[in-house]
Amino acid sequence: MAKIIMEVIKEAELTNNCPECFNQELKLSFYQKHSHGKFVHKVTNEVSSEIKCKKCFTLIYPVTWTPDIERVFEYYQKTAIPQKSATKYTSLFYILVLIAIFIIAAGFYIVLNKENLF
Template sequence: MSKEKLEVIKEADLTNNCPECFNQELKLTFYQKHKYSRLFHRTTGEVSNAITCKKCSSTIYPVNWTQDIERVFDYYQKMAHPEKKSLKFKPLFYALVLLLIALVASSAYLYLEGVIQF
């Protein structure tokens, strides 16, 4: 099965007030989803974000955002550049493909020589 992992693409410290504790230490983080399997590594186009307070460790959801937080979020969202969507195959995939090609080629050779019949 494939494993999913959120990798950080951009982090920023904000000086806006926390709606919970009114402290000025917020952290904005942008994540991009990556999927790992034995045969491939896929980078998806899904980008997520999270704003947390460093003092009270609470997550600030968009419902609680002030206009200042929204303005700063929009600014940093433009600066976060995710990796392009891609699919990279691992060596195990190529080994299986070569094994399959060799199996088909040897079966075709043995059939043409008359050793095996279908």
């Protein structure tokens, strides 16, 4: 089972008013999805974001955004550059591939030299 981690790309402190408590301490975070498994580590293009108030600890959903919050979000969205998507194999994967190649090569060797072995 792959372990999915949302790694932070960019965080920013906003001075816009919270729609819930009208405090001026908001935190904008952009996350990129990373999948870590036993055989492979994947970095995806999937980017998510959230705006959270630092005083009332509520998530500010796009439905309740003011035009000011939307403008600031669009600006920071352009500056949040994710890593390129990539697939990286683990050492366990390479060990299993080498073992499989060795077993197949040994099988061919035994079949081709059957009369010389006995």
